[in-house]
Amino acid sequence: MKNYCIFIVEDDAWYGQLLEYQLSLNPDYEIHRFTTAKDCLAQIYRKPNLITIDYSLPDMNGEKLFREVKNQLPDVPVIIISGQEDIGTAVGLLKMGVYDYIVKDENTKDLLWNSVIKARETAVLKQEVEELKQQLTQKYEFENIIKGNSSAVKQVFTLMEKAIRTNINVSVSGETGTGKELVARAIHFNSDRRKQPFVAVNMAAIPHELLESELFGHEKGAFTGAIARKIGKFEEANKGTLFLDEIAELDINLQSKLLRVLQERELVRIGGNEKVKLDVRLITASHKNLAQEVKSGNFREDLYYRIIGLPIELPPLRDRENDVLILAKYFLDEFCRDNKMPAIAISPQAKEKLRNYYYPGNVRELKAIIDLAAVMCNGKELLPDDITFTALKSNEFLMSDEKTLRQYTVLIIEHFLKKYDHNVVKVAEKLDIGKSTIYKMIQDKEITI
Numbered sequence: 001m002k003n004y005c006i007f008i009v010e011d012d013a014w015y016g017q018l019l020e021y022q023l024s025l026n027p028d029y030e031i032h033r034f035t036t037a038k039d040c041l042a043q044i045y046r047k048p049n050l051i052t053i054d055y056s057l058p059d060m061n062g063e064k065l066f067r068e069v070k071n072q073l074p075d076v077p078v079i080i081i082s083g084q085e086d087i088g089t090a091v092g093l094l095k096m097g098v099y100d101y102i103v104k105d106e107n108t109k110d111l112l113w114n115s116v117i118k119a120r121e122t123a124v125l126k127q128e129v130e131e132l133k134q135q136l137t138q139k140y141e142f143e144n145i146i147k148g149n150s151s152a153v154k155q156v157f158t159l160m161e162k163a164i165r166t167n168i169n170v171s172v173s174g175e176t177g178t179g180k181e182l183v184a185r186a187i188h189f190n191s192d193r194r195k196q197p198f199v200a201v202n203m204a205a206i207p208h209e210l211l212e213s214e215l216f217g218h219e220k221g222a223f224t225g226a227i228a229r230k231i232g233k234f235e236e237a238n239k240g241t242l243f244l245d246e247i248a249e250l251d252i253n254l255q256s257k258l259l260r261v262l263q264e265r266e267l268v269r270i271g272g273n274e275k276v277k278l279d280v281r282l283i284t285a286s287h288k289n290l291a292q293e294v295k296s297g298n299f300r301e302d303l304y305y306r307i308i309g310l311p312i313e314l315p316p317l318r319d320r321e322n323d324v325l326i327l328a329k330y331f332l333d334e335f336c337r338d339n340k341m342p343a344i345a346i347s348p349q350a351k352e353k354l355r356n357y358y359y360p361g362n363v364r365e366l367k368a369i370i371d372l373a374a375v376m377c378n379g380k381e382l383l384p385d386d387i388t389f390t391a392l393k394s395n396e397f398l399m400s401d402e403k404t405l406r407q408y409t410v411l412i413i414e415h416f417l418k419k420y421d422h423n424v425v426k427v428a429e430k431l432d433i434g435k436s437t438i439y440k441m442i443q444d445k446e447i448t449i
Contacts, residue, residue, distance in 0.1 A: 003028055003029065003030035004026075004028050004029050004030065004049045004050070004120055005029075005030045005032070005046065005047070005048040005049045005050075006023060006029055006030065006031050006032070006048060006049065006050045006051070006052070006116065007032050007033075007034065007040055007043070007048040007050070007051040007052070008020055008023075008031060008032070008033045008034070008051075008052050009033075009034045009035075009036075009037060009040045009051065009052065009053045009054060009057065009065065010033065010034075010035065010052070010054045010081070011035050011036065011054060011056075011057050011058050012054070013035065015054075015104070016033050016035065017033075018109070019033075019052065019081075019108075019109070019112065020033050022109045022112065022113060023112070023113070023116065029116075032046070032048070036057060036058060036059050036060075037053075037057050037059050037060035037064075037065040037068070038059055038060075040053075040065065040069075041065075041068060041069075041072075044069070044072055044073065047073060047076075048073075048076060049076065049120070049123065050076065050077050050078075050079070050099075050116060050119055050120070051069055051076060051077075051078050051079070052078075052079045052080075052081055052112065053065050053066060053069075053078060053079070053080055053081065054081055054082075054083075055080050055081065055082035055083070055084075055089075056082070056083060062080050062082070062093075063093060063096075066078050066080065066093070066096070066098060067096075070097065077099035077100075077119040077122070077123070078097075078098055078099055079098070079099055079100045079101075079102060079112065079115055079116070079119070080093055080098050080100070080101045080102070081102050081103075081104060081108065081112070082101065082102070082103055082104065083103075083104045084103070085103045089101075099115070099119055100115045100119075102115065145179070145182045145183070145185070145186045146179065146182070146183070146186075147323070147326055147327050147330050148320055148323030148326050148327065149322075149323070149326070150315075150320040150321040150322065150323045151321070152315035152319055152320050152321070153315070153320060153323060156183070156312060156314060156315070159310065159312045160183065160186060160187055160190075160312065162310060163187045163191075163310050163312070164187055164190045164191045167191075167192075167193075167281050168309045168310050169281070169282045169283070169284070169306075169307055169308070169309030169310070170184070170187060170282075170283045170284075170309050170310050170311075170312060171247075171283075171284045171285070171286075171290070171307055171308050171309055171310070171311050171312070172184060172283065172284070172285040172311075172312045172313075172314065173285070173286060173287070173289070173290070173311065173312070173313045173314070174285075174287065174313055174314030174315070174316070175287055175314075175316050175362055176287050176361065176362065176364070177317075177361045177362030177363055177364035177365055178314040178315070178316060178317070178362045178363060179314060179362075179363055180245065180285040180287075180314060181200060181243065181245060181285065183312065183314065184198075184200070184241070184243040184283040184285065185198060185200075185243075187241075187283060188240070188241040188243075188281070188283070191241070191281070193239065193240050193241055193281055196238075196239040196240030196241070197236060197237050197238075197239070197240035197241070198237070198240055198241050198243065199233050199236045199237035199240065199241070199242050199243065200243040200245065201214065201215070201233050201242070201243065201244055201245065202245045202246055203244055203245060203246045203247055203249045203250050204245075204246040204249040205246075208251050211250070211251070211254060212254055212257065212270060213226075213230060213232065213270055214232060214233060215232050215233050215234060215254075215258070216232040216234060216257070216261065216267050216268075216269060216270060217229070217230050217231050217232030217234075217235055217267075217269040217270065218230050218232075218269050218270035218271050218272070219269050219270065219271040219272040220271075221271065222269070222270045222271025222272070223270070223271065226270075226271065229269070230269075232267070232269065234261065234267055234278055234280060235267075235276060235278075237280050238278055238279060238280060239279050239280075240280070240281070241280070241281045241282075241283060242280050242281070242282055242283070243283045243284075243285070244282065244283070244284045244285070245284075245285045245286075246285065246286055246287070247284040247285065247286050247290070247307065248286040248288040248290060248293050248298070248299060249286075252298065252299075252300070255299065255300045255303050256300065256303075258303060259300065259302060259303045259306060261278070262282065262303075262306050262307070263306070265277065265278050265279070266278055282307060282309075284307050289421050289422070290304055290308070291304070291421075292421065292422055316359070316362055317359040317362045317363055317365075317366060318358055318359055324354055324355060324359070324366065325346070325351055325354065325355070327363060327366055327367075328346060328351075328354055328366060328370050329346060331366065331367045331370040331371065332344055332346065332370050332373075332374055332382065335370065335371050335374045336374060339374075341374070342380065343380070344374060344377055344380060344381065344382055345380060345381045345382065346381070346382045347381045347382060347383050347384070349383065349384045350373075350381075350382045350383055350384050350386065350387055352384075353384045353387055354366075354369075354387065357389055369387060369388070369389065372388060373386045373387045373388070376388070410441065410446055410447055412431070413427065413431065413438060413441065413447055414447055414448065416430055416431060417438075417447070424438050424439060424442075
């Protein structure tokens with residue numbers, strides 16, 4: 001382990017030796033002693049872990065040397081040792097960022113010893129936090145959260161790269177299970193806001209009557225049951241990123257308040273008067289087509305344009321070429337590793353079965369399928385019989401429902417209208433039917449859009 005390097009700057013040679021001897025009792029400490037500020041600054045390239053400075057030096061007072069040190073080594077703790085107990089000076093220095101202020105008396109050695117121990121412990125904790133943050137950043141590297149090399153995924157990576165360069169709002173769309181929150185987290189932890197909070201809110205999971213308080217907070221006594229001030233999610237995410245999942249579920253009346261908060265970049269808690277300034281990067285997500293929700297009158301057009309920012313559409317798994325097998329292998333290896341099982345391969349027949357499935361639940365469903373298959377596997381290779389598709393519907397219409405041909409036709413057209421954002425011309429082309437047929441079914445209200 002590298003020694004903990006300490007600079008002692010003390011013009012009184014005898015006192016400097018005393019301090020050096022005291023700290024040298026710890027063999028992990030590497031001590032360098034200087035009698036002038038100039039000599040200390042000449043050796044600053046050594047990057048000491050801590051510096052003690054006598055406040056009254058012959059060539060520069062302790063405050064000026066402290067400023068010089070902080071200019072070159074802003075994270076190094078500095079302890080000022082003074083011959084005079086001047087409370088005003090001590091308070092001023094501590095406000096400037098001095099780690100500790102110690103007066104020269106019979107307790108100096110012990111106080112210095114304890115202060116150095118605390119400074120070192122603090123440095124270790126900071127290092128651990130930085131390492132954890134680095135690990136978190138690596139965890140959310142794009143290639144680690146979205147496995148695959150399909151052209152659709154590469155396009156998503158391109159848009160995510162653009163998103164992290166600025167603070168533009170981002171809207172993520174895609175079917176359930178495609179990984180919208182993972183994308184939002186990856187954008188945050190790769191952006192300049194990575195050291196600030198990431199706060200996620202599922203709008204569909206919070207009762208309507210509680211959502212306003214959850215987002216914007218409330219003051220004590222604002223309503224029955226408000227026994228204390230509550231800080232909302234916007235304030236929690238200040239300086240960081242707020243992720244609003246299923247934004248299309250937001251009540252139309254709350255949409256206007258959200259719009260005002262985004263426009264003004266400030267909020268007032270329920271029952272309060274204080275304006276809280278906000279600096280929040282907003283990322284929203286929905287499995288619904290927001291533009292269609294605007295047309296239907298369910299979502300405010302002005303709010304839509306405020307939040308849409310950089311749109312990122314996540315492709316469904318069925319449109320990701322060979323990514324199904326890449327993901328299947330990744331999930332299988334992960335399951336075996338987490339459960340201390342021997343590695344399992346995927347047989348060619350099992351790969352074919354995985355390729356031919358529709359995956360209505362997308363990546364989330366594939367993981368569940370692979371986890372179960374690993375449990376069912378009796379050998380070193382996954383076989384087709386080990387794979388069970390557990391979805392209630394492998395598509396959105398089951399033959400077992402025994403519908404009429406006309407009813408099945410309606411279901412098929414509605415399914416493709418939803419898939420292609422209600423583009424009638426494109427759906428007619430895909431199904432090889434006349435677009436007038438679809439328009440007439442819509443007009444006759446056989447098809448709901």
